[in-house]
Structure formats: structure tokens, C-alpha cells
Amino acid sequence: MSVLEKVTELRNQGRNDAEIIQFLKEQRVSPKEINDALSQSQIKAAVGGMQESMMQPQWAPQQQQEEMMQISQEGMPQIPQEYQQEYSQIPQEQQYYQYSPPATTADTISEIVDSIISEKLSEMKKKILILEEARKSDMAKLISVNERLKKVEDTIFNLQASIIRKIGEYGEGIKSINDEMSMMQDSFSKLVNPMINSLRETSKEKGKKSEDKTSLEDLFKKKKSGK
Known part of the structure; x- marks a missing residue:
């Protein structure tokens, strides 16, 4: 199971970012991978919510654009202070793990959106096949x-x-x-x-x-x- 999948599963269990970071730290996951996974999970959740809102007529395109801009401004989730202190105490030989969260790019959002769309299309195809079989029956x-x-x-x-x-x-x-x-x-x-x-x-x-x-x-x- 990838780090992103672990983060998604933990979020579904109702855990907050601090608990997720602590859990992944115990699993010997590097800070960079934790940061990347948290960022991707947050973006994926936001884009998924936006996709659902696109199906509702009361949501205007302007609101969606504002939400996209808000996601870009937020960037990566904030790491708790305790974890930052522990991270600053990492020995010199492990300093290469130090990672500066990158700004959310259009390519990253596009990849996540494509992934979500592919999943939704796969589910829709399965439902269509079920309906087609029922119709034939x-x-x-x-x-x-x-x-x-x-x-x-x-x-x-x-x-x-x-x-x-x-x-x-x-x-x-x-x-x-x-x-x-x-x-x-x-x-x-x-x-x-x-x-x-x-x-x-x-x-x-x-x-x-x-x-x-x-x-x-x-x-x-x-x-x-x-x-």
C-alpha cells in the first residue's frame, strides 16, 4: 500500500494530520513522503468535492474557480509544531530528507482530476453494464x-x-x-x-x-x- 493510500485510509478513519504524521513516522516513512502524501490527499479530497459540486446546479463556475485559487494558496497542510521540532533535530546525515513543500501546480491537479475521473468512469461503466444485463434479461x-x-x-x-x-x-x-x-x-x-x-x-x-x-x-x- 502506498503512502497516499495509507493517508487516505487514515483520513477515512477520522484521524487528523497530527495523528497521521505520528503513525507514518512510526512506520519509518520519510518526512518528504509524508509531506507529499498529505498534500496529494488534501488536493484529491478538494478536487473530489469540487467534482460532486459540479453536478449540482446551484454551484456557479465562479465559486469553483475561487475554491481552486484557495487550494493553490493553501498549498501543503501545516505540519504540527512538535513534528517540526523533531524534524529539526534529525542528524546531519539525514538532512537531505529536508523538503520544502512545492506549490500546487496545474499538472498535479490535472493528474489527480484525471485519476478521479477515471475512477468515476470505471464505476459508471460497471453500473451501465449491470443495467445493460438487466435490460437484456x-x-x-x-x-x-x-x-x-x-x-x-x-x-x-x-x-x-x-x-x-x-x-x-x-x-x-x-x-x-x-x-x-x-x-x-x-x-x-x-x-x-x-x-x-x-x-x-x-x-x-x-x-x-x-x-x-x-x-x-x-x-x-x-x-x-x-x-
Whole structure:
């Protein structure tokens, strides 16, 4: 883990600059590296806050420029007095570690901004990939549902066609039965009507003969009574 990463982690844990310097000193980190890491961490935090503020419409560009100028004027974080005294007591052979904090340059800020932008873009790409996979999954489910609905529609259509066909066949069957019954009725009428007429004529003839016989009997009785 680099010194900058250690400083960032310690800041996230809520430690102040004095605690961070003391911790890094115990880790045998050189003063120059501590200074550089603290400076870069401060700039990175400030630029990160500026990047978030750029997404908010209420922050004007002028405010961002003022913040950038403030960062440039602040420069490196102030090292506590105790650490400065200890640093001044370093033996002569270690004096080459003595470091004067450089002014914040545009290149340094640009590098840090590029790093932050790259991280944000990487996160956005991951989120986009997740959304794309979710969209593809939803699209596949939608296609499956559409196919099932199409099958249901086809089944209902075939069922309706079958019912209509059966009703048509049933109607044709009834019509055929009616036609056959009409034909049977006609045939039966043609067969029975002559027989009925013949019976009627026979009955009439028998009635006539009976009347004639009655008349003869009456006439005979009258003649017999006259004698």
C-alpha cells in the first residue's frame, strides 16, 4: 500500500494530520513522503468535492474557480509544531530528507482530476453494464411472455374455429333430418291416403246396401199387414 493510500485510509478513519504524521513516522516513512502524501490527499479530497459540486446546479463556475485559487494558496497542510521540532533535530546525515513543500501546480491537479475521473468512469461503466444485463434479461422475459401469449391466442382461435365448425355441422345434420322426415311424411301420405279413401268408399257402399235392405223389409211388412 502506498503512502497516499495509507493517508487516505487514515483520513477515512477520522484521524487528523497530527495523528497521521505520528503513525507514518512510526512506520519509518520519510518526512518528504509524508509531506507529499498529505498534500496529494488534501488536493484529491478538494478536487473530489469540487467534482460532486459540479453536478449540482446551484454551484456557479465562479465559486469553483475561487475554491481552486484557495487550494493553490493553501498549498501543503501545516505540519504540527512538535513534528517540526523533531524534524529539526534529525542528524546531519539525514538532512537531505529536508523538503520544502512545492506549490500546487496545474499538472498535479490535472493528474489527480484525471485519476478521479477515471475512477468515476470505471464505476459508471460497471453500473451501465449491470443495467445493460438487466435490460437484456427483461427483454428476454418479455419475448418469452409474448411467445406464450401468441400460443394462447392461437389456441383460442383454433378452439373458436372448431366450435363454429361443429355448430355448422350440427345445423347441417338437423336440416338433413328435417328433409328426411319430410320425405318420409310425403311417402307415408301417398301410401296411406289411398287406403283411407278406399275404406271410406267401402264404408259408404255398405251403408247404402244396409239402407236398401231396410227399405225392402219395410215394404214386405206393409204388404203382409194389408192382407
